[in-house]
Amino acid sequence: MSRRFAAVDLGASSGRVMLADLSDGLELTEVRRFPNEPVTVAGRLQWDITRLYSEILAGLRDAGPVSSVGVDSWAVDYGLLDASSSLMGDPVHYRDDRTRGVAERVAESVGAETLYDVSGLQVLPFNTIYQLLADRLDGAVTMLLIPDLIGYWLTGEVGAEVTNASTTGLLDVRTRSWAFPLIERLGLPAGLFPPLRQPGEAVGELRGRAADAVGWSAPVTAVGSHDTASAVAAVPASGPAFAYISCGTWSLAGVELPQPVLTPESRAANFTNEAGIDGTVRYLRNVMGLWLLQECLRAWPGSDLRELLSAAAGERPFAAVVNPDEPVFLPPGDMPARIAAECRRTGQEPPSSPAAYVRCVLESLALGHRLAVRQAMELSGRDVEVVHLVGGGSRNELLCQFTADACGLPVVAGPAEATALGNVLVQARSAGLVSDLAEMRSLVAASQPLRRYEPSGDPQVWEKAAARLA
Ligand code: ADP
Numbered sequence: 001m002s003r004r005f006a007a008v009d010l011g012a013s014s015g016r017v018m019l020a021d022l023s024d025g026l027e028l029t030e031v032r033r034f035p036n037e038p039v040t041v042a043g044r045l046q047w048d049i050t051r052l053y054s055e056i057l058a059g060l061r062d063a064g065p066v067s068s069v070g071v072d073s074w075a076v077d078y079g080l081l082d083a084s085s086s087l088m089g090d091p092v093h094y095r096d097d098r099t100r101g102v103a104e105r106v107a108e109s110v111g112a113e114t115l116y117d118v119s120g121l122q123v124l125p126f127n128t129i130y131q132l133l134a135d136r137l138d139g140a141v142t143m144l145l146i147p148d149l150i151g152y153w154l155t156g157e158v159g160a161e162v163t164n165a166s167t168t169g170l171l172d173v174r175t176r177s178w179a180f181p182l183i184e185r186l187g188l189p190a191g192l193f194p195p196l197r198q199p200g201e202a203v204g205e206l207r208g209r210a211a212d213a214v215g216w217s218a219p220v221t222a223v224g225s226h227d228t229a230s231a232v233a234a235v236p237a238s239g240p241a242f243a244y245i246s247c248g249t250w251s252l253a254g255v256e257l258p259q260p261v262l263t264p265e266s267r268a269a270n271f272t273n274e275a276g277i278d279g280t281v282r283y284l285r286n287v288m289g290l291w292l293l294q295e296c297l298r299a300w301p302g303s304d305l306r307e308l309l310s311a312a313a314g315e316r317p318f319a320a321v322v323n324p325d326e327p328v329f330l331p332p333g334d335m336p337a338r339i340a341a342e343c344r345r346t347g348q349e350p351p352s353s354p355a356a357y358v359r360c361v362l363e364s365l366a367l368g369h370r371l372a373v374r375q376a377m378e379l380s381g382r383d384v385e386v387v388h389l390v391g392g393g394s395r396n397e398l399l400c401q402f403t404a405d406a407c408g409l410p411v412v413a414g415p416a417e418a419t420a421l422g423n424v425l426v427q428a429r430s431a432g433l434v435s436d437l438a439e440m441r442s443l444v445a446a447s448q449p450l451r452r453y454e455p456s457g458d459p460q461v462w463e464k465a466a467a468r469l470a
């Protein structure tokens with residue numbers, strides 16, 4: 001058996017096929033990266049899933065034969081299969097507005113307390129539960145979350161990997177099985193939900209046209225198929241006293257726990273209890289993340305991220321800060337205009353240049369990180385000595401330093417590709433090469449470049465800035 005494993009990692013902004021070699025430590029190589037650009041079709045924002053699939057096949061072909069393949073992606077979104085197992089249209093993007101008002105209606109009919117008690121999930125308007133209720137399900141036989149859909153196309157096997165299933169709002173947080181009483185109460189067809197599989201279990205063999213296109217075959221192994229589950233599995237922590245921020249399109253900020261927290265205070269703070277590797281709970285809240293910056297850049301064609309970040313470092317501190325989690329920032333569109341409007345609404349002068357916008361975004365995001373990390377500590381009782389910041393955001397030095405300053409805690413930044421690392425390490429464990437989560441994490445710590453940021457400056461300034469958002 002070779003010690004090479006392939007990770008297919010689909011993020012909301014880009015997808016990649018990564019190759020890991022565990023012959024001597026852990027070496028990770030990017031084989032193929034491709035943009036993930038949603039398309040609007042007849043007024044619906046959708047994922048171009050067939051293009052993503054052909055990129056995946058091309059990436060696997062380039063990777064060459066491996067011992068196993070694992071697939072992860074962003075959460076909550078899904079494809080529907082009909083009776084002939086064909087996909088009934090491209091999956092709808094979670095930022096599409098078809099779920100407007102659905103969460104409120106469900107909370108009224110079922111009760112917000114009941115929903116939280118069953119699933120332990122934070123309310124996000126796009127959770128799968130709300131998407132399914134907004135969808136036309138006639139003719140639909142099976143619902144497959146994105147990595148499960150890719151896994152089905154690669155192997156012909158259907159199933160629902162449990163870490164990602166926990167983001168649907170329809171998984172019982174205590175038993176980690178489908179919450180059929182809730183599913184029935186909502187009038188959703190129970191048959192839509194395929195059998196659950198655990199990270200590390202076999203999905204099937206890469207076969208048929210997929211194997212022809214790739215040019216080789218290998219087992220596909222279920223991983224923490226929710227990208228955040230894989231990312232947190234690869235946080236290079238050495239003990240339990242850590243918080244994490246998985247920072248890409250979203251910032252997922254929180255702590256890892258052995259049990260869910262389902263208190264009224266936790267629900268009021270909209271904290272989520274997502275299923276992690278080995279029965280762990282990802283206790284976190286979504287912060288709007290680098291989406292704010294991505295959408296600003298989209299509004300400024302020709303702009304250069306590196307130049308903007310270095311110019312932002314020289315801008316006046318705290319000239320303007322916004323609450324990054326304002327729902328107005330969620331859909332795609334002119335982000336600078338929305339930030340300007342939010343500044344005016346809160347009595348602040350809007351930023352006057354792209355660099356000033358970037359400064360505002362990064363300080364605002366650091367304030368969002370601070371609040372989520374502090375609340376995670378308070379609500380769970382977990383001590384935190386260090387914040388691990390992983391994902392593409394770990395390459396943003398200014399954001400890492402602001403986060404350390406805002407949290408008043410050291411930030412260890414990296415790896416940027418934590419998700420792919422968590423993906424391959426779960427496969428490697430199934431192959432008997434790694435023993436447990438602690439060993440996975442120490443392998444990451446020993447093999448990947450990390451950078452430490454100590455909190456600096458006067459903590460009072462962040463205190464005051466946070467008070468401006470309260
Ligand atoms: P996702 O998985 O959600 O698509 P990633 O983890 O790939 O997101 O992170 C993408 C983000 O990382 C980009 O939007 C960008 O802000 C940030 N990023 C990536 N590379 C760099 C870099 N060299 N410098 C600063 N920021 C970076």
Ligand code: LRH
Nearest residue numbers: 074075076227228250252
């Ligand atoms: C990050 C992520 C996050 C979800 C969001 C939809 O990529 O999976 O954990 O909340 O996408």
